[in-house]
Amino acid sequence: xxxxxxxxxxxxxxxxxxxxxxxxxxxxxxxxxxxxxxxxxxxxxxxxxxxxxxxxxxxxxxxxxxxxxxxxxxxxxxxxxxxxxxxxxxxxxxxxxxxxxxxxxxxxxxxxxxxxxxxxxxxxxxxxxxxxxxxxxxxxxxxxxxxxxxxxxxxxxxxxxxxxxxxxxxxxxxxxxxxxxxxxxxxxxxxxxxxxxxxxxxxxxxxxxxxxxxxxxxxxxxxxxxxxxxxxxxxxxxxxxxxxxxxxxxxxxxxxxxxxxxxxxxxxxxxxxxxxxxxxxxxxxxxxxxxxxxxxxxxxxxxxxxxxxxxxxxxxxxxxxxxxxxxxxxxxxxxxxxxxxxxxxxxxxxxxxxxxxxxxxxxxxxxxxxxxxxxxxxxxxxxxxxxxxxxxxxxxxxxxxxxxxxxxxxxxxxxxxxxxxxxxxxxxxxxxxxxxxxxxxxxxxxxxxxxxxxxxxxxxxxxx
Numbered sequence: 283x284x285x286x287x288x289x290x291x292x293x294x295x296x297x298x299x300x301x302x303x304x305x306x307x308x309x310x311x312x313x314x315x316x317x318x319x320x321x322x323x324x325x326x327x328x329x330x331x332x333x334x335x336x337x338x339x340x341x342x343x344x345x346x347x348x349x350x351x352x353x354x355x356x357x358x359x360x361x362x363x364x365x366x367x368x369x370x371x372x373x374x375x376x377x378x379x380x381x382x383x384x385x386x387x388x389x390x391x392x393x394x395x396x397x398x399x400x401x402x403x404x405x406x407x408x409x410x411x412x413x414x415x416x417x418x419x420x421x422x423x424x425x426x427x428x429x430x431x432x433x434x435x436x437x438x439x440x441x442x443x444x445x446x447x448x449x450x451x452x453x454x455x456x457x458x459x460x461x462x463x464x465x466x467x468x469x470x471x472x473x474x475x476x477x478x479x480x481x482x483x484x485x486x487x488x489x490x491x492x493x494x495x496x497x498x499x500x501x502x503x504x505x506x507x508x509x510x511x512x513x514x515x516x517x518x519x520x521x522x523x524x525x526x527x528x529x530x531x532x533x534x535x536x537x538x539x540x541x542x543x544x545x546x547x548x549x550x551x552x553x554x555x556x557x558x559x560x561x562x563x564x565x566x567x568x569x570x571x572x573x574x575x576x577x578x579x580x581x582x583x584x585x586x587x588x589x590x591x592x593x594x595x596x597x598x599x600x601x602x603x604x605x606x607x608x609x610x611x612x613x614x615x616x617x618x619x620x621x622x623x624x625x626x627x628x629x630x631x632x633x634x635x636x637x638x639x640x641x642x643x644x645x646x647x648x649x650x651x652x653x654x655x656x657x658x659x660x661x662x663x664x665x666x667x668x669x670x671x672x673x674x675x676x677x678x679x680x681x682x683x684x685x686x687x688x689x690x691x692x693x694x695x696x697x698x699x700x701x702x703x704x705x706x707x708x709x710x711x712x713x714x715x716x717x718x719x720x721x722x723x724x725x726x727x728x729x730x731x732x733x734x735x736x737x738x739x740x741x742x743x744x745x746x
Contacts, residue, residue, distance in 0.1 A: 446488070563582060605631070
């Protein structure tokens with residue numbers, strides 16, 4: 283047989299139904315009993331590695347199924363794109379525990395690199411390797427677009443991500459943070475971003491630095507003139523819902539460059555564990571219209587280094603709403619306000635939240651002092667704080683304002699520690715608040731009637 287004929291035979295024998303036609307195909311992976319020489323298109327003839335599964339060029343509607351109860355080593359980095367109506371899905375087949383992929387210190391367990399239209403479900407991912415270098419990032423799921431334009435439709439659902447030991451690095455000056463599930467819009471030539479992103483019902487455990495987040499090199503706009511890139515590309519259709527995050531080394535959920543993003547019904551239990559940087563449970567940065575609501579944030583433990591607060595009013599964000607959240611035992615407090623001096627933030631609303639025993643450590647080794655509420659850095663524009671219930675048995679300072687701006691505090695209940703918690707805030711306005719065991723407060727008044735949705739607020743937390 284001639285060389286040309288042999289080459290044609292190899293090409294024809296390796297063709298798959300998806301490559302040869304237009305009908306979607308299902309591909310099977312069993313890293314215990316499979317063979318990379320198999321067709322992969324039948325459960326009885328599965329592939330044996332993520333390397334083989336990643337070498338296939340997938341088409342809209344295709345499905346990749348890993349066998350339940352098995353484990354694969356390495357990074358799954360598939361090729362090809364689906365569409366919102368015909369996404370490419372990754373899941374499991376058979377009975378047993380979720381199939382596991384352990385990247386062993388690679389960039390990610392699942393890497394979606396310059397592809398779109400993917401849904402990742404029902405997997406267990408880890409990425410624990412040798413101690414990382416100072417700038418070595420690692421992820422469980424990493425979706426990265428570089429000079430791509432707008433990538434559409436990404437779903438990560440019912441995935442367990444655990445034990446990701448990437449670096450604790452963070453912008454500025456460092457690469458983007460390591461983490462459990464991260465979406466990155468990169469590049470310098472073609473404005474790039476994401477649309478239609480759902481991160482729902484996952485667990486993220488023992489990861490650093492961020493549990494779930496977005497990031498972008500396309501940050502520059504009038505509200506953020508020092509942002510990277512030559513243009514601003516918002517991430518649209520972003521929903522981070524119903525996730526459980528435990529023992530996170532840094533931030534819980536961070537939304538960068540979001541437009542009308544929703545962060546709802548997530549539970550963050552333990553963050554800033556062993557971290558060395560300022561850390562926040564949930565926040566938005568350089569984003570518009572973010573809603574952070576019905577979340578529980580507890581036990582931020584960065585106090586021996588730098589503060590870890592439940593929520594933060596960050597730079598260049600407009601119209602952020604924090605509502606119906608529960609915060610407990612975050613040693614940096616409930617809320618820190620810190621807008622970069624050259625950035626424009628405005629119209630932040632912090633309402634109907636509950637804080638219990640936040641800010642156990644008021645002064646930190648670097649000399650910083652925080653309260654349950656802390657206001658610092660540049661002017662955040664309009665900041666309305668109303669209808670919140672804040673109780674502490676530990677905080678020395680309830681409100682600490684070291685900035686050159688004030689906020690509006692209306693209809694809040696402040697209950698301090700035995701002997702009193704101080705309000706050090708000469709710049710804000712206070713109306714119709716209730717002060718119990720509070721010193722230095724600017725006035726008293728009748729607590730207003732509960733808002734019309736207070737019952738829903740109570741019922742949501744009772745049902746957790």
